[in-house]
Amino acid sequence: MRLIVTIPAYNEAATIAEVISNIPRTIKDVDEVKVLVIDDGSSDDTATLARNAGADAVITHSTNMGLGRAFLTGINYAIAMKADLVVNIDADGQFNPQEIPNLIEPIIKGEADVVIGSRFLSIHSKRSIPFVKRSGNKIFSKIISWLSGQSFTDTQCGFRAYSREALLRLTIFDRYTYTQESLLNLASKGLRIKEVPISVKYYTQRKSRLIKHNLTYGFKALLIVLRTFRDFAPLRFFGGIGIITMSAGLAMGLLIFIRWLLTGRTSPYTSLINVGGALVILGFLILLLALIADMFARQRQLQEEVLYHLRKKVYSEIDA
Numbered sequence: 001m002r003l004i005v006t007i008p009a010y011n012e013a014a015t016i017a018e019v020i021s022n023i024p025r026t027i028k029d030v031d032e033v034k035v036l037v038i039d040d041g042s043s044d045d046t047a048t049l050a051r052n053a054g055a056d057a058v059i060t061h062s063t064n065m066g067l068g069r070a071f072l073t074g075i076n077y078a079i080a081m082k083a084d085l086v087v088n089i090d091a092d093g094q095f096n097p098q099e100i101p102n103l104i105e106p107i108i109k110g111e112a113d114v115v116i117g118s119r120f121l122s123i124h125s126k127r128s129i130p131f132v133k134r135s136g137n138k139i140f141s142k143i144i145s146w147l148s149g150q151s152f153t154d155t156q157c158g159f160r161a162y163s164r165e166a167l168l169r170l171t172i173f174d175r176y177t178y179t180q181e182s183l184l185n186l187a188s189k190g191l192r193i194k195e196v197p198i199s200v201k202y203y204t205q206r207k208s209r210l211i212k213h214n215l216t217y218g219f220k221a222l223l224i225v226l227r228t229f230r231d232f233a234p235l236r237f238f239g240g241i242g243i244i245t246m247s248a249g250l251a252m253g254l255l256i257f258i259r260w261l262l263t264g265r266t267s268p269y270t271s272l273i274n275v276g277g278a279l280v281i282l283g284f285l286i287l288l289l290a291l292i293a294d295m296f297a298r299q300r301q302l303q304e305e306v307l308y309h310l311r312k313k314v315y316s317e318i319d320a
Contacts, residue, residue: 001029001030001031001032001084001085001108002030002031002032002033002034002081002082002083002084002085003027003030003032003033003034003083003084003085003086003087003100003104004034004035004036004078004081004083004085004086004087005023005033005034005035005036005086005087005088005089005097005100006036006037006038006071006074006075006077006078006086006087006088006089007019007020007035007036007037007038007050007055007074007088007089007090007091008038008040008067008070008071008074008088008090008091008158009037009038009039009040009042009046009050009070009091010039010040010041010042010046010064010067010070010091011042011043011044011046012042012044012046012091012092013042013044013045013046013049015091015092015093016037016046016049016050016053016091017049017050017052017053018093019089019090019091019092019093019097020035020037020050020053020054020055021053021054022096022097022098023035023089023097023100024097024098024100024101027100027101027104028101029108030085030104030108034056034057034081034083035054035055035056035057036055036056036057036058036059036074036077036078036081037050037055037057037058037059037091038058038059038061038070038071038073038074038077039058039059039060039061040061040064040065040066040067040069040070041060041061041062041063041064041065042060042064046091047060057077057081059073059074059077061073065175066174066175066176066177067158067175067176067177067178068172068173068174068175068176068177068178068181069175071088071158071172071178071182072172072178074086074088075162075167075170078167079167079168079311079314079315082315083164083167084163084164085104085107085108085161085162085163085164086161086162086167087100087103087104087159087160087161087162088158088159088160088161088162089158089159090158090159093201094200094201094202095117095158095159095198095199095200096198096199096201099117099159099198099199100161102196102198103115103117103159103160103161103196103198104161105196106194106196107161107162107163111192111194112163112192112193112194113162113163113165113166113186113191113192113193114160114161114162114163114166114186114191114192114193114194115160115161115193115194115195115196116152116154116155116157116159116160116183116193116194116195116196117154117157117159117160117195117196117197117198118152118153118154118157118195118196118197118198119154119157119198119199119200120134120137120138120141120153120154121153121154121195121196121197121198122197122198122199129200129202130202136156136217136218137154137155137156140155140156140180140218140221140222140225141153141154141155141156143225144180144183144184144225147184147225147229147233148183148184148187148188149187150187150193152183152193152195153195154195155179155180155183156179156180156221157179157198158179159198164315165191166186166191168308168311168312168315169185169186169189169191169304169308170182170185170186171185171304171307172185174224174227176220176221176224177220177221177224180221180224180225180228181224181225181228184225184228184229184232185228185232188232188233189304230293231297231300232297233297234290234293234294234296234297235290235291235293235294235297237290237293238286238287238289238290238293239287239290241286242283242284242285242286242287242289242290243283243287244283245279245282245283245286246279246280246282246283246284246286246287247283248276248279248283249275249276249277249278249279249280249281249282249283250276250280251276252272252273252275252276252279253273253276253277253280255269255272256269256270256272256273256276
């Protein structure tokens with residue numbers, strides 16, 4: 001069994017060597033551990049220091065393409081390196097590489113296809129997380145849990161493990177980040193996702209390479225979640241909007257009708273008749289759109305199934 005540890009990195013010269021040196025090279029039930037660093041267009045010596053620290057491969061983007069793209073590059077190269085397991089860990093030193101064996105254990109035991117490191121299942125780690133990040137993570141975890149029909153405590157954490165099946169099934173598009181999109185993607189395909197407690201260190205003097213401003217990050221991440229939910233559950237997405245819109249129109253019409261029955265007139269609310277009628281028509285059109293989008297979603301499912309089998313064939317050819 002071959003484990004590939006992928007490390008997306010952007011200007012992480014200060015920490016990349018320490019992260020690589022702390023990755024365990026001998027793990028129970030794992031025959032080989034390889035380290036793959038994805039240098040996302042760094043302007044410092046991240047790539048050189050990674051090679052000097054013992055990275056087995058360093059892939060460099062010519063420009064900064066975003067965390068989501070760096071993650072996807074790592075996944076593609078990990079498959080090319082015949083990975084049976086992939087662990088993705090940040091390059092900033094917040095997570096402890098020595099906890100990798102705990103992260104992959106549920107996959108090796110056949111209990112999960114994806115394992116998320118959760119900072120909120122550990123009391124000590126939970127207390128060390130800044131309040132703003134803790135609150136934002138809690139909100140997004142509840143949203144992702146509701147949309148996926150599963151229960152998660154930490155949907156923002158990048159310290160994760162993936163089985164070969166999860167690697168072949170995974171499809172992501174966003175360049176900004178991948179954490180929310182990948183969870184919704186894999187959950188929609190019925191893969192087993194489990195959380196395990198991990199530790200985390202926060203450095204007050206260090207600024208995040210991804211999160212320049214909490215509100216900006218929250219807005220971008222919410223857009224990713226909405227787009228992903230739209231793509232994988234269009235009937236629920238557009239159907240919910242259509243039902244709410246039509247219900248509002250019907251409610252207006254009902255109120256006007258009751259007033260007419262009681263008073264014999266509709267003024268001064270006559271204009272609501274037109275508004276209500278417009279909302280009913282709009283809601284009906286959105287429901288039609290929901291049915292059409294659901295039809296396209298079925299085509300997408302078929303296309304992704306074809307893509308999965310193509311990847312599986314390529315993987316088999318590589319393995320041969």
